[in-house]
Amino acid sequence: xxxxxxNLLTLAWLLPLVGFLVEIYxxxxxxxxxxxxxxxxxxxxSAGFVCSAAALLTWGAQTQWAALKDTxxxxxxxxxxxxxSHATAEGEPSVEQDHPADAASVLPAADGxxxxxxxxxxxxxxxxxxxxxxxxxxxYYTLGTFGPLAISLDWYIDSLxxxxxxxxxxxxxxxxxxxxxxxxxxLTEDYVDHEVHLPDHSHFHRPGRxxxxxxxxxxxxxxxxxxxxxxxxxxxxxxxxxxxxxxYLLIGFYVERQxxxxxxxxxxxxxxxxxxxxxxxxxxxxxxxxxxxFYDVPATHSADGHTSKQEVGLFHLIRGDAGDLxxxxxxxxxxxxxxxxxxxxxxxxxxxxxxxxxxxxxxGVFAGCIGKSAQFxxxxxxxxxxxxxxxxSALVHSATMVAAGVYLAGRFYPVFTPEVLLTIAYIGCITxxxxxxxxxxxxxxxxxxxxxxxxxxxxxxxxxxxxxxxAGLFHLVTHAFFKSLMFLSSGxxxxxxxxxxxxxxxxxxxxKMPLTAAAMLVGVIAISGLAIPGLKPFGEPIAFSGYHxxxxxxxxxxxxxxxxxxxGLLFIIPLITAGITAFYMFRLWFLTFSGAPRDAHVYEHAxxxxxxxxxxxxVLSILAATCAIGGESGPLFKLLAFSEPVPAGAASxxxxxxxxxxxxxxxxxxxxxxAGSMALLAAIIGAGLAYALYCRKLLNPADISRQLSGxxxxxxxxxxxxxxxxxxxxxxxxIVGQWCQGFDRHVLDKILNGSASTMVTVSAxxxxxxxxxxxxxxxxxxxxxxxxxxxxxxxxxxxxxxxxMWIAVGVVVLFAALFxxxxx
Amino acid sequence: xxxxGLNAYLFVAAVLFVSGxxxxxxxxxxxxxxxxxELVLNGANLNLVAFSRYTTLGLxxxxxxxxxxxxxxxxxxxxxxIALNFYNNHxxxxxxxxxxxxx
Numbered sequence: 001x002x003x004x005x006x007n008l009l010t011l012a013w014l015l016p017l018v019g020f021l022v023e024i025y026x027x028x029x030x031x032x033x034x035x036x037x038x039x040x041x042x043x044x045x046s047a048g049f050v051c052s053a054a055a056l057l058t059w060g061a062q063t064q065w066a067a068l069k070d071t072x073x074x075x076x077x078x079x080x081x082x083x084x085s086h087a088t089a090e091g092e093p094s095v096e097q098d099h100p101a102d103a104a105s106v107l108p109a110a111d112g113x114x115x116x117x118x119x120x121x122x123x124x125x126x127x128x129x130x131x132x133x134x135x136x137x138x139x140y141y142t143l144g145t146f147g148p149l150a151i152s153l154d155w156y157i158d159s160l161x162x163x164x165x166x167x168x169x170x171x172x173x174x175x176x177x178x179x180x181x182x183x184x185x186x187l188t189e190d191y192v193d194h195e196v197h198l199p200d201h202s203h204f205h206r207p208g209r210x211x212x213x214x215x216x217x218x219x220x221x222x223x224x225x226x227x228x229x230x231x232x233x234x235x236x237x238x239x240x241x242x243x244x245x246x247x248y249l250l251i252g253f254y255v256e257r258q259x260x261x262x263x264x265x266x267x268x269x270x271x272x273x274x275x276x277x278x279x280x281x282x283x284x285x286x287x288x289x290x291x292x293x294f295y296d297v298p299a300t301h302s303a304d305g306h307t308s309k310q311e312v313g314l315f316h317l318i319r320g321d322a323g324d325l326x327x328x329x330x331x332x333x334x335x336x337x338x339x340x341x342x343x344x345x346x347x348x349x350x351x352x353x354x355x356x357x358x359x360x361x362x363x364g365v366f367a368g369c370i371g372k373s374a375q376f377x378x379x380x381x382x383x384x385x386x387x388x389x390x391x392x393s394a395l396v397h398s399a400t401m402v403a404a405g406v407y408l409a410g411r412f413y414p415v416f417t418p419e420v421l422l423t424i425a426y427i428g429c430i431t432x433x434x435x436x437x438x439x440x441x442x443x444x445x446x447x448x449x450x451x452x453x454x455x456x457x458x459x460x461x462x463x464x465x466x467x468x469x470x471a472g473l474f475h476l477v478t479h480a481f482f483k484s485l486m487f488l489s490s491g492x493x494x495x496x497x498x499x500x501x502x503x504x505x506x507x508x509x510x511x512k513m514p515l516t517a518a519a520m521l522v523g524v525i526a527i528s529g530l531a532i533p534g535l536k537p538f539g540e541p542i543a544f545s546g547y548h549x550x551x552x553x554x555x556x557x558x559x560x561x562x563x564x565x566x567x568g569l570l571f572i573i574p575l576i577t578a579g580i581t582a583f584y585m586f587r588l589w590f591l592t593f594s595g596a597p598r599d600a601h602v603y604e605h606a607x608x609x610x611x612x613x614x615x616x617x618x619v620l621s622i623l624a625a626t627c628a629i630g631g632e633s634g635p636l637f638k639l640l641a642f643s644e645p646v647p648a649g650a651a652s653x654x655x656x657x658x659x660x661x662x663x664x665x666x667x668x669x670x671x672x673x674x675a676g677s678m679a680l681l682a683a684i685i686g687a688g689l690a691y692a693l694y695c696r697k698l699l700n701p702a703d704i705s706r707q708l709s710g711x712x713x714x715x716x717x718x719x720x721x722x723x724x725x726x727x728x729x730x731x732x733x734x735i736v737g738q739w740c741q742g743f744d745r746h747v748l749d750k751i752l753n754g755s756a757s758t759m760v761t762v763s764a765x766x767x768x769x770x771x772x773x774x775x776x777x778x779x780x781x782x783x784x785x786x787x788x789x790x791x792x793x794x795x796x797x798x799x800x801x802x803x804x805m806w807i808a809v810g811v812v813v814l815f816a817a818l819f820x821x822x823x824x
Numbered sequence: 825x826x827x828x829g830l831n832a833y834l835f836v837a838a839v840l841f842v843s844g845x846x847x848x849x850x851x852x853x854x855x856x857x858x859x860x861x862e863l864v865l866n867g868a869n870l871n872l873v874a875f876s877r878y879t880t881l882g883l884x885x886x887x888x889x890x891x892x893x894x895x896x897x898x899x900x901x902x903x904x905x906i907a908l909n910f911y912n913n914h915x916x917x918x919x920x921x922x923x924x925x926x927x
Contacts (some may be wrong), residue, residue, distance in 0.1 A: 798923025800857070804848045 001062045002136035005157050008055040009165055010140075012048035013225040019044035019218040026211035033187050035180065037211035041218045042176045048225070049169035056162045063134055067159055067642035068635055134158060134642070137231050137295030137313075149290055154231025156294045160473065160643040163636070164228045164407060167477050170623075171399040171484045172221045174616035178488050179217065179391035181613035182495055186210040194499075196256045204256050213253060217395065220246040224400040228407065232292035233314065233365070236408060237275075237282060240368065244271045247401045251388040263384035270381040274371020281364025285415075288353045288361075289317055289336070294411070296339050312339045315414040315645055318358070323646035325417065327355065334358055355417070362420035365412050366427075373405025373457045376431040380721050383438075383450040390491030393446060397453045398484035403476055406460045410473045413464065414645045418660045425465025425570055432458025433573050434719055436580040440587075441705070441715040443503045445490045448588045452527065453483060455581060459553050462574060467662030468556030470641035474628070475549035477636060478526070482546055482624035485617065486523035492516040492613055493592060497606050503591040505599035512606040517593040519617035524589045526624045528582035529683045541676070545628035547683075550578060552632055552668075555675035559663035562671065578679045582686030590694035632672070833874035840867030854907045854917040858900060865896045 022029075023037040030036050060067070135158040142152040185191070186208035196204035223242035230236045245268075252264030285292065297311040318325065320337035327334055333352040336344035344351040369375070374382035382402070386393055396402060409416075409424065416424070435454030442448050456479045463472030494501055496513050510517035522544065529550040531543030541547065557571040597603035608614070628636055647664075692698045705712040717723065844863030851857050869889040876885020907917055914921050 796926055798926030800919040800922065801849050801852070804845065808845050808849065 004058055005055050005136060006155055008051045009229055012051035012165060012169060013229050015044040015048045016218040016222040020215050020222060023211055023215035023218060032189060032208060037214045038180045041214040044218060045169055045176055045221055046173045049173050052165035052169045056166050059162055068638050151234055153235055154293060155229050156231035158643040159639045161228055163477060163639055167480055168224055168399045171480055174620050175391050175395050176217060178613050178616040181610055182391055182491055183210055183213050193256055216246060216249045220400055227404055231294055234292040237278060243401055243404055244268060247396055250392040251385045253388055260387040263387040267381040267385050270378045271371040274368045274378055277364040277367025281361045284357055284361040288357055319414040319646055359417050359419050362416040366420060366424055369405035369409045373402045374454050375427050375461055376434055379431060379454050382454055383447050386446040386450050390487060390494055394484045394487030397487055398480040402457055403480060406476045409464050410469060413469055421465045422660060425462050428458045428461030428465055429570050429573050432577050436577045438715050438718050439584040441712055444501050445503050445592060446501055448584060449486055449490055463553040463556055466556045466560045468553060469644050470637060471552035471556050473640050474552055474637050478545035478549040478628045481620060481627050482523045482526035485519060485620040485624045488617055489516050489520035489523060492609050496609055497602050500602050505602050506592045507595045508597040509606055510593035513608040515608060515614045519621045520589060522621040522625055524585045528585050528687055529578060529679055531680055544625045548628040548631035551676045551679055554679040555668050555672045558671045558675040559667040563661040563663055575678055575682055579682035579686035582683040583690045586687045586690035587694050590690060594695055830874055833870060837867045837870035852918045852920055854910060854919050857919060858903050862896060865892055
């Protein structure tokens, strides 16, 4: 089965890359006005979706859908139970090793034992027996080996991977289709960018970039899918950066606009800040743990008697099978585990990692998540990223970029110590409040959605930090659906209003674009978490997806503060923010779609969009409404919860420096109804308030913002984060830069110029010496020879008889000289 | 019969030699110049033969003289060829006309 899943997901992963390579050279094989690149991109990603869905179904069929039967609410899931089942499960390799070469040999019984019950990866929640594995890992290619350390391209598949794959490919398909309509005006030889004003008061003209947009979208999907499929943390980092560069390319798609290129730079640089922490975390893991791999490689015995040792992956090294940290008595270090309930040994010594290093590694990796998922304090790039085309915003905000951070926090959950989890929870809590509060006052329709994304990402991080692993990722998936729906709806509004984004100029649009209005309303209800109170026909209230996932998070928070009353804020703030969320989302809807038109010109020209744009809205509305059906006993939640790497409420290391008790599933379930009612009450109050203010006009919102002008300005300035960063980092950096410039100009340049001019003087002198003396000497010799030759020339008369005379005279003279000079 | 004595030989040789040199210096006719050369060579030959009497074998000078006569014959052949070519080029054998290579 692992082989099949790997092939399907690899295909789904690589198809967008092929698409990218073909589309980027579109001008070589088609013309600029062709829609072929778009169709190719849609084909690639939808084929990817088919593969992913097939993989999910294969996995489900092979495991007899055990994930859906498995219940966390049965009440039989106590800690003791857990330990027992763990003990019996000991010794079974929980991850199937699947080297491409010998896949068949290590998978003898996968197909034969279809009736076998299923063991979960980390520890059985049911009775373990002959197992059909549910997690798979393997290596595509080893990039390099350094002694015992290896860097490779791995794959790792569990139900989280499968759900993410299906979700990402599905939403990406919808967005691709929508983008065909939205980016239609790029299909031209002469695109006029009305946002770019040239010095001569004309607009900027350029060729359309339709094919390039789709090429980047494909590359984006490839990067995200690679990130999800990655089997080691280093590979995650590679695709992490690829996602970053893709977002850079797409946010800066209208590169000629100053705001767009600045926003792209901002997104990229903010992410680098987080990635710095990520790199530190990687280095710690590399040096202290010696592996990047997520999964275990069991010992293999090949035919020639060669035996390879078992290699334990990261998660089992830290958490073992039972999911608890083995902290030494003085709390200073953590024992590494061998994945069979024992401890790792190097010789006679136990292998350990200093506790603080493990904390630092967790914080480092989480710093990467902060950057990517736009958490406090690196959240400021996300609203600016709205400069990209709206389909990009939809993709960035739902399925790809920001989801990567939450996905990694979830994937890396076993390595996080309680201190790190507490940090995550507080960061998430701060972020969700900041995001929601700013969304209250923003009037740009896309920016409201951007801030709501920040807020919802905060909820996810909060859930993961509180030990509600499944709740956090549950919210990730549901949020992906309704947020992509809302972004595409807003894109539809923007396209319908001819690129007007300010809600102050909209109003009453539901009469012009009823389908978009309905789709947006579905999204708004979903994110607000509205439900019909009191009515529970199937044990769960009738509600859209957002209610269930937010409910799960609030319930986790409530159970958490019952155990750790010191951290009460972690429940109160999310609860209040749930109300704020409902308020600002309904404010958005009322301002845009209801009431009287505020700008007659915009209203006159508004129109509903063609089917290629409304179709995806329709599909996404259905999923946004129903994807979480059944809530925490529904299929989606159970599929996700099945992959939970550490059992909820697992002992978080009694000897750890910070004492935190994480709630178990039972404890969460016990307070579920109470939390659900409170969250619903908050949401209804928020929605009602929005109705009263913006629809019924019982109070004028403008008066309120005037009354609270200080607060209003503070929120409009985005809590002054940008100003603070400007003062804290940008300006000091500029000052330092000016100093450096001054130093360069006045010291280094002076030294350089001085040495240069000295050199020029010396060489000038040297030249003079050469010309006058050396050359003069040589020329003198030449001149002497020349003048001598010239003066002797006259002697050669050519007169033969004269020569004879000279000879005769010469001989006589010689004799005379001889006889007179020589002694006798 | 008394020998004429060495001085007589030397005197005749000197007359021949000087006559040859003067002939070379004053004759404009190339053939005349050649004749002057012959006179100079034969003056030298006479000296060689005269002095050879005072050598150990008494034949050295004669051998040298023979060599000189052979060389003079060869030289005359070459010189006559030069004279013919000179005539071809200048339509005269006046050596004063052969001064194209003056400096």
